[in-house]
Amino acid sequence: MKKTLVLLLIAMLAMGTVFAAGTKEAAAQTGPVTLRLSWWGGDSRHTPTLKAMDAYTQSNPNVKLEGEYGGWDGYYQKIVTQIAGGTAADIIQIDQPWLAELASKGDVFATIDNSMVDLSQFDADFLKNYCTYNGKLLGLPTGTNVNTFIVDADMLASAGIDPNTKWTWDNIVTEGRKINQKDKTAYFSGATPDLMRYWFEIYIAQLAGAVVDGNKKVAFTQAQGTEAFTYFKRWFDEGIVAPFSQTSLFYQKFQENPSWINGKMATSWTWVSSMDKDIGARKMVTRQFPVMAGAKNSGVLMRPSQIFVVNNNSKNKAEAIKVLNYLFTDAQALELLGLARGIPSTTVGRSVLAQKGMITTMAEKATNEGIAQAGLPQSVYQMNSEVIQTMQDVIDEFGFGKLTPAEASAKMIKNLEATLATL
Secondary structure (H helix, E strand, O other), rough: HHHHHHHHHHHHHHHHOOOOOOOOOOOOOOOEEEEEEEOOHHHHHHHHHHHHHHHHHOOOOOOOEEEEEOOOOOHHHHHHHHHOOOOOOEEEEOOOOHHHHHHOOOEEEEOOOOOOOOOHHHHHHHHHHOEEEEEEEEEEEEEEEEEEEEEEHHHHHHHOOOOOOOHHHHHHHHOHHHHHHOOOOOEEEEEHHHHHHHHHHHHHHHOEEEEEEOOOOOOOOOOHHHHHHHHHHHHHHHHOOOOOOHHHHOOHOOOOOOOOHOOEEEEEEEHHHHHHHHHHOOOOEEOOOOOOOOOOOOOOOOOOOOOOOOOOOOHHHHHHHHHHHHHHHHHOOOOOOOOOOOEOOHHHHHHHHHHHOOHHHHHHHHHHHHHHHHOOOOOOOOOHHHHHHHHHHHHHHHOOOOOOOOHHOOOOOOOOHHHHOOO
16 A cells, blocks of 8 residues: 555656745745644644644744644555645654655655754754755654663562563563463563564664665575574463464554553563553553674664654745744743653753653653664665565564464565565
């Protein structure tokens, strides 16, 4: 589906229906201006965003801001279709992996520079690594998001596991299996099939540096892939993780699994930005991920929570960028937005929320741990949606017992090479 939509975008770009020329934006309008903002999320994101938009229009009465928002499901498809049809919003929230995928098809997003936004508020490397394409800054990171490992310390202790354990790949098995040995309905990990893919990517990153490198090549060998799948087979064999027959029902929503909610699963990989939602009513702490000796890369991800881009087809690009500058650097806007998109990526944003006591100790700790352990940025090819789906398909077959570790490694390499050849 994603490939079809992107091909549609390419076709529309070729016909000139999307590109809007202009290297320098005109001055912000003084007459009536209507701008549309598009994003996904839940009420905890919608409400503060609408309040910040309202505050902007009160200070800029000539501007009308219209929000277009909803859930995650179908958002990507909607955005690609709107861009291709020339009907996309002026300001668009996108997921970081989409930036290169969409920008590679043409001049879809406006270029941002220091004359438009105070870029000194952002970490320069963060902007370069995650918001830049072909040397052009095409978006701004809404927040700094990192992987974290959430742990139910009480559940571990009740199974005879030291809750302060420093986790290694080996003791996840040797200690983690104690939970399932004590209670056959309980597990160390709450991983669903999609989370198992993240774990696989971490393991391979430590072995080989990456799954797919910046040269559009599969970065791991048959032997390394077999080693990784052999290790994760132990997770299934020794009761570290529940069978996919149970967890596949909660693909991309592990936190809705009754076994997770009811305290039958002790740990999970997650993002700091969604940590509170994932934990729910449970009492949990954060820990660092295992890193093997001699690892080439920790595999721990740090990237923007999301990215705001400006539609290059907007008739009011200058005003749209002015709105972004407000959302990212104005103290009132930052307080209104709070943690709706994670811990702010700007210095002033973090300062404002810290002064207001809005950054929880747990979120701050998890973010600091993640930044300290963060690995190398993934290549744009590894983050490509078709590549991700190729990995996931093999993970699914392996998790359901249809492939041996060696077969899974061979199939993933073969299928990745085939997918990469089409990009």
